[in-house]
Amino acid sequence: MQNARVESHTASGQLAAEIKNLADQSAQPQWIAYAVPEVPSDRQICCHNGGNWNGDGCGTCRLEDRDYGVNMSSRNNEGAGANGVIHLEGPRNLVVLLRTEAKRVMKIRVLSEGCTIDAGGLPIIWLPSVKPTESVAMLTAYAHDAGVDHGDDHRIVEGALTAIALHADPSADTALESFVGPDQPEQLRKHASFWLGESRGKAGFLALQKMAKNDPSSDVRAHVTFALSVSREPGAQDEMIRMAKDDESSHVRGQALFWLAHKAGQKAVGTITGAIENDPDTEVKKKAVFALSQLPKDEGVPKLIEVAQNNHNPAVRKQAMFWLGQSNDPRALAFFEKVLSQ
Numbered sequence: 001m002q003n004a005r006v007e008s009h010t011a012s013g014q015l016a017a018e019i020k021n022l023a024d025q026s027a028q029p030q031w032i033a034y035a036v037p038e039v040p041s042d043r044q045i046c047c048h049n050g051g052n053w054n055g056d057g058c059g060t061c062r063l064e065d066r067d068y069g070v071n072m073s074s075r076n077n078e079g080a081g082a083n084g085v086i087h088l089e090g091p092r093n094l095v096v097l098l099r100t101e102a103k104r105v106m107k108i109r110v111l112s113e114g115c116t117i118d119a120g121g122l123p124i125i126w127l128p129s130v131k132p133t134e135s136v137a138m139l140t141a142y143a144h145d146a147g148v149d150h151g152d153d154h155r156i157v158e159g160a161l162t163a164i165a166l167h168a169d170p171s172a173d174t175a176l177e178s179f180v181g182p183d184q185p186e187q188l189r190k191h192a193s194f195w196l197g198e199s200r201g202k203a204g205f206l207a208l209q210k211m212a213k214n215d216p217s218s219d220v221r222a223h224v225t226f227a228l229s230v231s232r233e234p235g236a237q238d239e240m241i242r243m244a245k246d247d248e249s250s251h252v253r254g255q256a257l258f259w260l261a262h263k264a265g266q267k268a269v270g271t272i273t274g275a276i277e278n279d280p281d282t283e284v285k286k287k288a289v290f291a292l293s294q295l296p297k298d299e300g301v302p303k304l305i306e307v308a309q310n311n312h313n314p315a316v317r318k319q320a321m322f323w324l325g326q327s328n329d330p331r332a333l334a335f336f337e338k339v340l341s342q
Helices: 015-025 132-146 153-165 171-177 186-199 201-214 218-230 236-246 250-263 266-278 282-293 297-310 314-327 330-340
Strands: 005-008 030-037 043-047 060-062 070-074 093-101 104-112 116-118 123-126
Touching (some): 015 093, 015 104, 015 132, 030 132, 104 153, 132 153, 132 171, 153 171, 153 186, 171 186, 201 218, 218 250, 266 282, 266 297, 282 297, 314 330
Parallel strands (some): 030 123
Antiparallel strands (some): 030 093, 043 070
16 A cells, blocks of 8 residues: 555454544545455456556555556466566455545445555555455445435445455445346446456346346346356356247347357357247347457358348348458458459
């Protein structure tokens, strides 16, 4: 920590009550911070605020920078730091920071333990030995209380959801699932679905699978296709394929095709070409053609040429021709020359 007045404070009661007491007692802005075990992964969580990346861990995270967010990168890319130190294993703790002002929490931020924190001259009150379950419970309450459609409070929700998702504690699964019930706001369900896919493993996948089948909003289900695309669970791609084939919404089917293209497996190719041939909605067919254009060229270009040559729908053929023109692939040029010479 730098540019900060650091004070260690041992909590005497529940974490939520301790945070409230510290906020009530300070007339000036301050940061309250603590560390909890981070969910296992190869990620490094840094501040997305233009801090100085020095090749050694996270660089400097400026807490008082107005343009703040989360930047995640692979720990495997750290290599040797600027000081010549080679990191054999990155830190496995997550630092949670809460900015209090006017007797309330105004911001919630997270970062990996290897980052340097610049507090802009403000106090940092460090709480040792925080229980992960208490942390999750407190963050869950902040997210539910703030909502996502009330001015700057959406930043509290985003910070709380991010922090919850990165806790290496089973209570985080239950907490995130509490945000995706059909009685919760749509925007909240979308945010939570991403973290279920990105960070929560099998439990997160099972929750997404339930959302994919039962969420009443086509906009939310469309977002679930993206959340499934970032999941590392074996069944995620199969669920995306099911959505691309069977969801009642053409918007959802189209989004499932789009994200399937980024998976680029043989199952994905079959589903995409199947949609071009069999989906009853022309707009979905056109989205499937676009999905072909997102495949690796050795897979996508031949399929686009096949669609441009043989599909019975003129709008679909036109879409295939358009994306072939964007590919800058010599096979596409040869195809155009052949068409123009006929």
